[in-house]
Amino acid sequence: MILVAQVSDTHFDLGARNTARVERVMNFLTGLRRRPDAILVTGDVTDSGKAEQYTDARAALRTDIPVYAVPGNHDDRANFRSVLLGLPASDEPLNQAHRVGDSTVVLLDSSVPGQAAGRLSDDTLDWLRATLDAAPDAPVLLGLHHPPAHLFSPVVDEISLLDPGALAEVVAGDDRIVGVITGHAHSPAATTFAGRPLLIGPSTASILGGEWELELPHRVMDYAPDPAIALHIIDEKRRLTTHFRTVPMGGRVAVQPSR
Template sequence: MILVAQVSDTHFDLGIRNTERVETVMRFLGELRRRPDAILVTGDVTESGKPEQYADARTALTTDIPVYAIPGNHDDRAHFRAMLLDQPASDEPINQVRRIGGSTVILLDSTVPGEPGGRLCETTYEWLREALDAAPADTPILLALHHPPARLSSPVVDEIALAEPERLAEIVAGDDRILAVLSGHAHSPAATTFAGRPLLIAPSTASVLGGAWELEMPHRVMDYAPDPAIALHVIDESGRLTTHFRSVSMAGRVTVQPI
């Protein structure tokens, strides 16, 4: 069994609240009887890409479980790279390929600096094709990126989803090893299909954003009351992927946010 935890949209903002929620989630994962083989953080690690926010994130996300993070639209590539990856600051896309158990996880940078919407640049498409060529023939593959490449009936997020999803769909449909596509960005646990595969959207640890049946546009309502939540992706011995969405109780850990 391969167990991959997905934590998303942590939005470290130098406040206590969001940090404490991530600390609670990380404690939950660390104390599981069967601990995750890895933890993916699918973007919006910080609220506004400041180095101090990444410093907080780095502290809260440090564990002996491997943690692999990609940026979201609220992040800053240069500060992300310097603070979380210990690499020289650069605005180049932050794409990564990781072996987790017997699986391959390909993490794609879907951000467009300065824009809320997502797009995979030519460099990333080229890198993705090379990463798929280099991946073992018998490996199950998970693709992860911040922006969902499909509409989710989420009035806010659908306006700033991944552009040109058909380009990614063609690649996904053409590779039988790809089990699923994982994303964040929506602040809502959701599941749909994309290129004939599951598209699994992890909830945010920070807040919940309602769907078309809840929001009255143009008012944008973010709900901060629910507990932080995560996704747990299980690849069993037969190669089947099952995803559980789990909220983690903050009961007894509620802190008043200083102004």
């Protein structure tokens, strides 16, 4: 089996708060008895795409566990590449495939420069099809920032993934794809997409309510809850299991001893 941690919507903004929350999460992950095989950051690494924000992110996310990150709508592709990843700056979509244990993790860049909503470009979809053609007969986990489904989130549903049909066709047609993970919603959530699990990782920075709790335009973001993450397991039967975990900023409190 492989264990993949998902950290999302970290929104590094040059303030101490969001950085401290990611540092706490990274301490939690690196201190686990069974450490993750990889850590995936599903977009909105920074709040406004500034180079200095990526400098902070790079420092806070540094670990000996592989960290793979993909841009969200708050990111800047050029700074993301050059400062966070140490690659030549470019505004092209940042799509990636990584081997994690016996599985393949494919990260798709759904960001559209200057827009809050997401879209997979024709080039990205072509890249995805070619990457899957070349991938081994092993489980595939797909990650992107924008959820390709309605989440009953009045804020995010207005700016989710546009035209998800082509992605749905690819997912439905490939048995190796065990599930799709996204960020963007700032709320841990689970649904389905093209017949597979669609899992939305929470933000480490804040919680965004659903239509049953938001009173637009007020009370949009809730900054009170502790940071949260998702832990994804792909087992020998190619089954995806996900746990959502809150990481207390105050450290561990009373644990009931087992009898």
